[in-house]
Amino acid sequence: MTTEILQKHLLEALKKALTSLSFDFSLLKEDLKLEIPPNQEMGDFSISCFGIAKVLKKAPTIVAQELASQLNLNKTKFSVFEQAKNIGPYLNFFINKKIWFKAICEEILSKGNNFGFSNFGKNKKILVEFSAPNTNKPQHLGHLRNNFLGQATANLLAAIGYKSIKINLINDRGIHICKSMLAYKLWGEGKTPESEKIKGDHFVGKYYVLFNTKVKENPELLNEAQKILEQWEKGDSEIIALWQQMNKWALDGFYKTYEKIGINFDKWYFESDTYKLGKKIILKALRKKICYRREDKAIEIDLSKYNLDKKVLIRADGTSVYVTQDVGLAFLKNRDFKPHKSIYVVASEQKYHFQVLFKILELFGFKGVENCYHLSYGLIFVPEGRLKSREGTVVDADDIISEIEQLAKSEIMSSDPNISPIEVSRRAETIALAALKFFLLKFTPEQEVHFQPKESIAFEGATGPYVQYTYTRIQSILEKKPAEEITDKLIDYKILGNPEEVAILKLLAAFPGVIKESAVSYNPTCLATYLLKLSQTFNEFYHKHKVLKAENQRLIKARLVLIQAVAQVLKNGLNLMGINVLERM
RNA sequence: GCCUCCGUAGCUCAAAGGAUAGAGCACUGGUCUUCGGAACCAGGGAUACGGGUUCGAUUCCUGUCGGAGGCACCA
Numbered sequence: 339m340t341t342e343i344l345q346k347h348l349l350e351a352l353k354k355a356l357t358s359l360s361f362d363f364s365l366l367k368e369d370l371k372l373e374i375p376p377n378q379e380m381g382d383f384s385i386s387c388f389g390i391a392k393v394l395k396k397a398p399t400i401v402a403q404e405l406a407s408q409l410n411l412n413k414t415k416f417s418v419f420e421q422a423k424n425i426g427p428y429l430n431f432f433i434n435k436k437i438w439f440k441a442i443c444e445e446i447l448s449k450g451n452n453f454g455f456s457n458f459g460k461n462k463k464i465l466v467e468f469s470a471p472n473t474n475k476p477q478h479l480g481h482l483r484n485n486f487l488g489q490a491t492a493n494l495l496a497a498i499g500y501k502s503i504k505i506n507l508i509n510d511r512g513i514h515i516c517k518s519m520l521a522y523k524l525w526g527e528g529k530t531p532e533s534e535k536i537k538g539d540h541f542v543g544k545y546y547v548l549f550n551t552k553v554k555e556n557p558e559l560l561n562e563a564q565k566i567l568e569q570w571e572k573g574d575s576e577i578i579a580l581w582q583q584m585n586k587w588a589l590d591g592f593y594k595t596y597e598k599i600g601i602n603f604d605k606w607y608f609e610s611d612t613y614k615l616g617k618k619i620i621l622k623a624l625r626k627k628i629c630y631r632r633e634d635k636a637i638e639i640d641l642s643k644y645n646l647d648k649k650v651l652i653r654a655d656g657t658s659v660y661v662t663q664d665v666g667l668a669f670l671k672n673r674d675f676k677p678h679k680s681i682y683v684v685a686s687e688q689k690y691h692f693q694v695l696f697k698i699l700e701l702f703g704f705k706g707v708e709n710c711y712h713l714s715y716g717l718i719f720v721p722e723g724r725l726k727s728r729e730g731t732v733v734d735a736d737d738i739i740s741e742i743e744q745l746a747k748s749e750i751m752s753s754d755p756n757i758s759p760i761e762v763s764r765r766a767e768t769i770a771l772a773a774l775k776f777f778l779l780k781f782t783p784e785q786e787v788h789f790q791p792k793e794s795i796a797f798e799g800a801t802g803p804y805v806q807y808t809y810t811r812i813q814s815i816l817e818k819k820p821a822e823e824i825t826d827k828l829i830d831y832k833i834l835g836n837p838e839e840v841a842i843l844k845l846l847a848a849f850p851g852v853i854k855e856s857a858v859s860y861n862p863t864c865l866a867t868y869l870l871k872l873s874q875t876f877n878e879f880y881h882k883h884k885v886l887k888a889e890n891q892r893l894i895k896a897r898l899v900l901i902q903a904v905a906q907v908l909k910n911g912l913n914l915m916g917i918n919v920l921e922r923m
Numbered sequence: 924g925c926c927u928c929c930g931u932a933g934c935u936c937a938a939a940g941g942a943u944a945g946a947g948c949a950c951u952g953g954u955c956u957u958c959g960g961a962a963c964c965a966g967g968g969a970u971a972c973g974g975g976u977u978c979g980a981u982u983c984c985u986g987u988c989g990g991a992g993g994c995a996c997c998a
Contacts, residue, residue, distance in 0.1 A: 367977095368940085376942055386941055388978055398978075427978090428942065472998065512998060609998090636996065645926080650996045660998045689927060690993050716928080717992075724991090749961070769961090780936070784928065786991065788935070793948070797961050800936080800947040807961045815958050855939090867937055870946070874963095881954085881963045888958095923961070 339418065339441035341848045345372045348383055348419070348431055355409050356390070365393040372431075374844075378837060381423070381430030382844065388427060398427030405429050435840055439900070440831040442847050446903040454850045454910050459500030463675055466492040467505040468683035469601070473588035474518040475543035477595055479733040479789065480685065480718050480725050483778045485601050486916060487715055487862065488683040490779055493914045494857035494865070503675060506603040507667060510585050511610040512660070514546070516566040519580055520559065521545035521552070531587050537736065539591025542584050564655075571657050595735060599771060600916055605674070607667055613658045616666025620651045623702050644697050646690075651698075664695050668704060679709045681860070686714040686784070713860050716786035733789065742770035742795050749797060750923070765920055769803050772917045776802025779915055780866040800870050802917055805908060808873040809919045812905040815885050819898055829899055830892045838879035839897075842904060845872045849907050853914065862915055869911045876904050 349372060356363070366389055375384045387405065391398035402424030411419035411431075418441070420432040446453045468488025471477055477485075488504065495502040509515075522545045531541040553559045569577045596602065620637060623629050629639040629651060636654040641647060651665075652658055671680060682692065692712035700707045718725050718733075725732050746766035750757065757765075773795055780800070781787050797803040834843075849868070856864040885897045909919045 371939070373939070373941070380942080384942085386979090388941080392978080426942075470998090474998095509998060513996095514998060634996095638996090647994065653996045655996090657996085659996060663998095685992090686928065687992055688998090691998090693927090714928085719991090753959090753961085782937085785936080786929075790935080793935075796948080798947090799961090801961085803961060804947095807959085811959055811962085818958060863937075867946085870937095874946080877962060878964090880958085884958065886958045923959085 339438060339445065339847065340850045341844075342851045342854075344418070344433065344847070345383060348372060351409060351411060351419070352385065352405070352429075355405060359394075359408075361390070362393060366390070367392075375428070375430055378840060380425055380428075382433040384428045384430040386428050387424075391427070399424065402427050402429045435835050435843065436832040438847070439834045439839075439843055439896075440829075442843060443829075443831065443899050443903045446846060446906050447899065450906060451910060451913075453906060454853045455497045455499070456850060456854065457499035458854060459495065459498050461499060461501050462678035464495050464500045464502045465505055465671055465675060465677045465680045466495070466502055466683065467507060467671075467681065468492075469603070470507045470509055470684070471592055472509040472512075472514055473539075473542065473585050473592075474514050474546045476537070476539040476591060477735040478725055479720075479735060479738060482599070482735050482738075482774065483715060483718060483787065484683055484685070485596075485599065486775045486778050487713070487783060489601050489916045490775075490862040490865075490914065491681065491683065491713065491857075491860050493916065494853060494860075494862065497853050497914055498857045500678075503605060503677070504603045505605050505607065505671070507607045507609060507612070508589070509609050510581075510588075511570070511608075511613060511663070513563060513567050515581070515584075516563040516570065517549040517553075518542055518546040519577070519584055520563050520566055521549035522584060523580065531590075537591045537594065538587030538589070539595070540734075540736070542588045542591075567657050568655055598736075598739065598767075600918075607670065609663045609667075612666040612670055613663035614666065615670055616662040616664070617652060617658055619665055619669060619702060620662065628701050639698060639701070641694065641697055646694055646697060649694055649698070661691070661695055661698065665698060665702065668695070668699055668710070672705065677706075677709070679711065680706075681711050681713050683713045683715070686716055688712075689714055711860075713783065715783035716781070718787040718789055720789050720791075733791075739770060739774065742773055743767055745795070746770045746773070746797070746803075765923060768918050768920055769797065769806065769923065772802030772806050772912070773797060774802075775915060775917050776805070776866060779862045782863045783861060802912075802915075803923070805869050805873045805912060806917070806920055807923055808876055809905055809908045809912070810921065810923045811880070812876070812901045812908075813921050816898065816902060816905070818886060820886075820894075829895050831896055831899075833893050833896050834900060836883065838875070838882055839900065841875045842872075842879060842900060845875055846903055846907055849911070853911075856914075865911055865914060869908060869915075872904065872908060872911075876901070 349370060352370065368389060370385060372383045372385050375381050387398045387402040391401040394401055406422045406424045406429055409422045411422060418434045418437045420434045422429060422431050466488055469485050471481060492502040492504045525548060526545065531538040534541060549559065566577055570581060620629065624631065624637055629637055632638050634654040636650050637652040638648055638650050641649060649661065650659060651662060689712065696707050696710055720733060743766045746769040747762055750762050750765055777794055778787065852864055852868045856862055885901060886894060888894045888897055912919055
């Protein structure tokens with residue numbers, strides 16, 4: 339008996355009442371929709387009567403009054419509707435809490451880890467492409483935002499019944515890769531990640547940084563890198579061997595990071611494969627005269643008709659550019675999956691790129707470009723400015739995670755020094771990732787993130803660990819519950835009903851709606867905000883009322899079930915954000 | 924110059940076109956012989972500015988001011 343279902347039935351009852359007044363719905367400016375009143379005493383759901391009043395040409399307050407008296411809620415098929423009354427121009431509905439408590443608790447406990455899920459998406463396929471790292475440097479905080487947003491979005495879409503498919507495109511080709519290759523060739527001295535005892539992606543990244551330092555003194559290096567790109571596309575065996583070696587190092591590093599942060603993919607594409615198809619498609623478009631060859635032999639497309647600029651698709655020397663492979667990949671994904679929708683999780687700085695890409699695809703006769711969506715998110719700023727690998731203002735992904743883990747470790751050990759080191763590490767990792775994921779997901783994607791190393795990562799207040807802590811606290815109570823098993827038959831839900839319990843009830847009922855809202859708007863922030871609210875509401879209840887030492891046995895049992903439902907919802911919500919719960923912290 | 928996004932409390936963030944704009948941090952004061960204090964309660968403090976649409980605007984439109992990103996043969 340979730341919020342959504344109750345609202346649906348109330349709306350039906352209301353429409354029925356209006357129909358009996360021969361109300362002309364076509365005159366309504368907006369559809370009728372139910373809202374949640376600002377406080378409990380006002381009711382559980384409400385509707386403002388301004389729109390209806392206008393059609394009826396009566397005062398809104400009068401309309402609300404009349405509707406309240408005419409609505410016979412007892413006739414609806416749910417006996418949960420208690421009454422309707424107006425407060426000014428608002429028509430407010432009251433739900434029978436005794437019945438509601440029983441219904442929602444039973445629903446949550448029986449559905450367990452699936453509570454909140456739906457089949458809204460009817461198993462249609464949605465591709466979520468995210469991460470897409472370059473194999474010339476390790477991932478930084480910006481990549482983490484991307485990874486977490488992509489994973490959470492895919493989880494949320496799956497939760498509302500889509501078949502979400504997570505895709506990673508490895509950017510293992512291009513001039514930037516050749517830069518680190520050249521640097522290694524010139525100054526690598528045959529060293530390896532093993533010989534230097536560094537993680538592979540960090541090892542490769544060192545040479546990318548080295549290139550960028552050296553090129554300042556010697557600009558000629560840029561031409562040499564471009565030559566390597568040419569040789570690479572021509573399949574020069576020595577270059578290919580070096581490329582394979584360095585890519586392997588970088589990828590080995592990525593795999594470790596993904597495993598650490600709990601990110602996984604259903605399908606991996608490599609730019610070194612997709613660019614070829616891109617070239618083919620572009621050459622075909624050239625024959626069809628959708629694009630043209632310039633005097634210098636570069637292939638270009640003119641998009642000025644569409645308020646965009648000209649765009650080079652293939653360079654004069656025949657090598658491909660970024661958009662080349664994106665064209666190829668789009669067709670490849672369509673061929674491999676025939677998706678209902680295709681989402682690209684990429685930072686906002688690439689908005690223009692995606693406008694261009696989608697327009698090119700459309701002109702190239704790509705089917706379903708209207709179902710392609712660029713899920714854009716804001717950049718991350720540190721006190722020194724924006725994150726840039728080349729300029730040293732980067733917050734390395736692996737580093738920041740281990741720093742937060744250290745903080746978590748000391749926190750754990752300060753509360754209990756006798757925990758085994760293995761257990762401390764396990765908990766610290768879970769808590770650190772919760773802190774980081776929750777922090778990055780609580781921002782609306784479009785918002786820029788201003789990251790302050792010390793203040794941003796905390797374990798108190800509006801944080802992931804706070805929600806985890808609330809879950810742990812409930813587990814701790816449940817662990818201590820009396821030995822005799824609690825069965826549904828013995829639970830008297832009628833005994834619940836104080837304001838703190840009702841506040842919890844309403845939030846529990848709202849959970850499926852929050853998931854849906856979060857999923858369809860591709861915005862995990864709704865879910866994050868909700869989980870904080872539920873945690874706060876539970877903690878308020880916890881401080882005001884006893885569970886195990888409640889006045890009587892019936893109340894103890896009923897409250898145990900209620901808090902178990904809270905724990906289940908917190909767990910389901912955190913899991914969708916890619917965060918694990920702990921039984922103890 | 925053109926395009927896109929963003930301006931909410933001292934700071935970092937929320938908010939179906941609706942009733943009294945919510946949190947966290949920081950600050951001040953309180954709760955607790957604890958079902959786990961990574962907690963709870965109380966307090967002060969905010970919609971950049973001007974028009975417009977609307978019964979009603981933080982939300983939609985428009986202008987000004989301020990910030991960010993983009994307008995690559997880099998990805």
